Amino acid sequence: MTAVTAALAAETGWSADPYAWAIARGSGPLFLRRTDGWLLxxxxxxxxxxxxxxxxxxxxxxxxxxxxxxxxxGRLVAELAADGVPVLGLDVSPAAVAHTQRSGGPVLCRSVFEPLPAEGRWGTALLADGNIGIGGDPCALLHRVRRLVAPGGRLLAEAAPYDVDERLTVRVEDAHGRRGGDFPWARLGAGALAAAAAATGWVVEEEWSAAGRRFLALGSAAAGRVSGRQLLPSPATYGRGSQR
Known part of the structure; x- marks a missing residue:
């Protein structure tokens, strides 16, 4: 099984019932459980x-x-859309996609490892809320995002708030006994994320903290600048629904 195939299969863990229930309610408790019983x-x-x-x-x-x-x-997608910024959200969870649509954000129900609209033309990619862990292979994910952003584009990624660099198998669980299937995940602190970025051709442009959270801005090594709306993919290209 290739790394991409494994990542695609793994993302079904976020489509499991516990996650959908929590998103529908807008509240937890919800956890990632490691195979040794550890809870995040x-x-x-x-x-x-x-x-x-x-x-x-x-x-x-x-x-x-x-x-x-x-x-x-879709909180970030909806906010950017409301401010008139061209934006598209991606998520593999139909519940999350539906929530984003209700918030007024353009969104696709699709994996980052599947074909996407406007590949190589996005000005900024976001990996917030620990999403550097998607697929359990941060370097594979960072390579993929480099192919998505435009020359001179950037990736804004959230790191773990403390030093950590681990690959693990987890599942989504809630306090009512609902659980999803096992899938690979990763957790990287700022140092580990910077190292993975350097190994995949990114340049760390900035690092900052806010409200106990840590972030890095990564620049693609290619020269050039992104020119905003000139790179906007047509809405007809990606639609607004749960497409695969």
Whole structure:
């Protein structure tokens, strides 16, 4: 099985019932459970709320058009769209896609490893809320995102708030006994994320913290600048529904 095939299969873990139930309610508790029993709480309430002060430090650094990878309930997509910034959200969870649509955000129900509209023309890609872990192979994900952004484009990625560099198998669980299937995930602190970025041709342009969260701005090594709306893919190209 190739790394891409494994990543595509793994993302079905986020389509499991516990995640859909939590998104529908707008609240947890919801966890990632490791095979040894360790639990990582997931901040569903924050994901379903309007952008907070830390989120706005990301939003202020976006140059359109913006691709939000693993957009979840779509708070960042909806905010950018409301501000007139060309944006598209991606998520593999139909519940998250539906929530994003209700918030007024353009979104596709699709994996980042599937063919996407406007590949190589996005001004900014977002990997917020730990989404550097998608597929369990950060280098494979960073390589893929480099093919998505335009020359001179950037990736805004959220790191774990402390030093960590691990690959693990997890599943989504809630407090009512609902659980999804096992899938690979990764967790990277700022140092590990910077190292993975360097190994995949990214340049760390900026690192900052806000409200206990840590972020990195990564630039593609190619020269040139992104020119906003000139790169906007036509809405007819990607639609607004749950397309695969």
């Amino acid at each position: 709480p997931l901040d569903v309430e924050r994901w379903c709320a309007p952008p907070d002060a830390a989120d706005r430090t990301l939003l202020h650094r976006c140059r359109g058009p913006v691709l939000d990878i693993g957009c979840g309930p």
